[in-house]
Amino acid sequence: MQGRTDRRPGAWLGLMLAGAVAALPAQAAEPDFGPHVHVLAPGMPGIQQRIDDIYAAQQTNHFGPRRDAILLKPGTYRDLRIPVGFFTQVLGLGQHPDEVHVIGDLRSTAFLENDNATQNFWRGAENFSVTPTLGIGDNTLQWAVSQAIPFRRMHVRGNMRLNQREGWSSGGWFADVKVDGVVNSATQQQWLSRNSAWGRWTGSNWNMVFVGVSNPPAGEFPTPGQRFTQVERTPLVREKPYLFIDAKGAYAVRVPALKRNSVGVSWAGGRIEPGRTLPISRFHIARPGDTAAALNAQLAAGKHLLFTPGEYLLTETLRITRPGTVVLGIGLPTLRSDNGQPLVQTADVDGLTVAGLFLDAGLQDSGVLMAVGEPGSRQRHRADPIVLHDLFFRIGGAAPGQVHTALRIHAHDTLVDHTWLWRADHGQGVGWDSNPSAHGLWVEAEDVTVYGLFVEHFQQAQVVWRGNGGRVYFYQSELPYDPPTQAAWQSPTGRGHPSYLVDPAVTRHQAWGLGIYSVFLQPGVVLDRAIEAPRAPGVRFQHMITVCLVDKGSIERIINDAGEPARCRGGSNTATLKAWP
Structure with missing residues (x-):
């Protein structure tokens, strides 16, 4: 007996769509990270308000108990402003920094009066790219910080300034970072750049150290205005592990391999550095x-x-x-x-x-x-x-x-x-x-x-x-x-x-x-x-x-x-x- 065919309007299209959906890889369940891990995705309603609420709580939380992680799923975030306060970390969930692209602003603002960022501690950003169209002008990202501010595996598609206006900042760090334009250290007192690259670096105060940087500034310590220390290659390092979402939608942690005598960023040219991947199921x-x-x-x-x-x-x-x-x-x-x-x-x-x-x-x-x-x-x-x-x-x-x-x-x-x-x-x-x-x-x-x-x-x-x-x-x-x-x-x-x-x-x-x-x-x-x-x-x-x-x-x-x-x-x-x- 010949089987019946459903001839209702849209039935055939529905069967096709159902088959297509079934062919897609199943999305893994979202891990339960708790209430202070904020997982965001492009197009999600209310993203800006959620980020603003976190900043309102953390902007002055110099010694308080609250901690927050903002996780950005792969995709493009347009006209998004991300101010970063105390005890806040913003992390991209791509396997490559350019898989998460923020078009707007990422900013650390001075905590003390007179644009003084010498107490801007305990905050960070890792593993995403930023085009600072809503920055401080001239496509510039302001990162006015001092100690304990990991800025890693980042791509700044513009310029970067390490202080706020003419105020002091005191002691910073980045590694595995690419800045397409100019890094201006301005009044920043001391800084370490490891395995990074930029169009140009300008500025020196007391102690600026460059290790494994492909384009360090000219000049040498102790000349005022040129207090630079250049070490051509990073002799031995293993980059920090990072959380990401794989092609099947599952969370995992990438652990980069040990590298010797390295120069520049690990992810240049879209590559994924050697290493091992640990599925989230292997973590408590x-x-x-x-x-x-x-x-x-x-x-x-x-x-x-x-x-x-x-x-x-x-x-x-x-x-x-x-x-x-x-x-x-x-x-x-x-x-x-x-x-x-x-x-x-x-x-x-x-x-x-x-x-x-x-x-x-x-x-x-x-x-x-x-x-x-x-x-x-x-x-x-x-x-x-x-x-x-x-x-x-x-x-x-x-x-x-x-x-x-x-x-x-x-x-x-x-x-x-x-x-x-x-x-x-x-x-x-x-x-x-x-x-x-x-x-x-x-x-x-x-x-x-x-x-x-x-x-x-x-x-x-x-x-x-x-x-x-x-x-x-x-x-x-x-x-x-x-x-x-x-x-x-x-x-x-x-x-x-x-x-x-x-x-x-x-x-x-x-x-x-x-x-x-x-x-x-x-x-x-x-x-x-x-x-x-x-x-x-x-x-x-x-x-x-x-x-x-x-x-x-x-x-x-x-x-x-x-x-x-x-x-x-x-x-x-x-x-x-x-x-x-």
């Missing part, structure tokens, strides 16, 4: 309220961790022990312990990645906030190192906190790709006896490499380096503001503690582009030496500057007994040294 999506015991159980079971925005009060240490584990935070998730337990401890194993976390000191001294490896670690990781990206440490500021040392590195060959370790100089629970902390970074391991080391206000040496083969590309450090007297701030080698201390037993160490600054609030406080290091054939420092920023005190020498004083009264407030020894 952590949300505030998860206990440390539950997180450790997930890690022990072989899961990676994706931390979503918010505050996590941990009652035991997070232990990362399996080789190749990825722990990735979005929206600056904040870990804190008030019972004297360290926040993070890694094993001495290959290929760990810890990225995008904010570590806050608690009420009881835990000794250390994060330890990489353990004392006596012996394994070598040359082919597959542990890598830390965008880790930010805070002692005080939001509440009283204390810790002896913020970050200790025991595992050989570790790479650190941007960190800010900050003993708070303002906010709540701030004072010589209120937020005590001796050291920011302590390195015991060999062949540790750091790109972008920001360490400030600790009460003894900001950095202690005891392992051979260390390399630091860009160092920015303000000394503690608050020593009450010179007698309270003395080291075994003289008045005050050096900012950067290399142990006398070290025979190999190199550093490029170091800026060390004083803001002593009490009279009669000085520092004898900004840097102390042993005189050995393999110990070398390139391009150092010291600056006295207020009306009190001085830094008498740059490194050991070399370099002129930087005095706020009775001489120049700035001193430079091209090389030592």
Whole structure:
């Protein structure tokens, strides 16, 4: 018997459309990232209002608990303005930065009066492109920022300015960034650019460092207006993992491969860099309220961790022990312990990645906030190192906190790709006896490499380096503001503690582009030496500057007994040294 044919109007078209829909790949379910991950798509109604509401909450949230991540699905967003406030991260979900295109504006606006962006901390943008038609004019994106502001894997289809009008900004970073036009650093005091490219760079203040940049500016430190440090190639790095949506609509995390002697952006020409892709199913999506015991159980079971925005009060240490584990935070998730337990401890194993976390000191001294490896670690990781990206440490500021040392590195060959370790100089629970902390970074391991080391206000040496083969590309450090007297701030080698201390037993160490600054609030406080290091054939420092920023005190020498004083009264407030020894 011949089958019947439905001849109702539109029936045949409906069958065709149904078949076409069935042939399309099924869209994966949207992960539950929680209420402070805002997933947006082109054409979604109310996008601008949602972004404006986030900014209204975060614009002045200098020390508050709220955290937000804005995720942009692939496509073009027309006439969209994205202001970025405190504790906000904007992330594109393309596999390539140009798969997400914002035509409009991305902006960081100065937090303080008089266009002052020196407290514009804790915000970031990654993995998308911007055409700044609604910027500050002349197709220019304004990114007025200071510390802890990861700007990565970005394509600015225009120009970029690193301050606001004539106001100050102080200490920034970008990596894997392409700017089609001009980057104007203007009053920006110091900056590190790694593996980036632009049409032209203009501007210099104290300390501008370029590593693996294809078109660095001409001129060389210490010439005023040309205080540039150029390192032709990035010797060894693994770019930060990023969240993206694959061709089937499923979320995944791309972990780029280790690269050596690299120049320029990893995604030039539309390529996807070598690496591995981890489906989101292999991650435990952590949300505030998860206990440390539950997180450790997930890690022990072989899961990676994706931390979503918010505050996590941990009652035991997070232990990362399996080789190749990825722990990735979005929206600056904040870990804190008030019972004297360290926040993070890694094993001495290959290929760990810890990225995008904010570590806050608690009420009881835990000794250390994060330890990489353990004392006596012996394994070598040359082919597959542990890598830390965008880790930010805070002692005080939001509440009283204390810790002896913020970050200790025991595992050989570790790479650190941007960190800010900050003993708070303002906010709540701030004072010589209120937020005590001796050291920011302590390195015991060999062949540790750091790109972008920001360490400030600790009460003894900001950095202690005891392992051979260390390399630091860009160092920015303000000394503690608050020593009450010179007698309270003395080291075994003289008045005050050096900012950067290399142990006398070290025979190999190199550093490029170091800026060390004083803001002593009490009279009669000085520092004898900004840097102390042993005189050995393999110990070398390139391009150092010291600056006295207020009306009190001085830094008498740059490194050991070399370099002129930087005095706020009775001489120049700035001193430079091209090389030592």
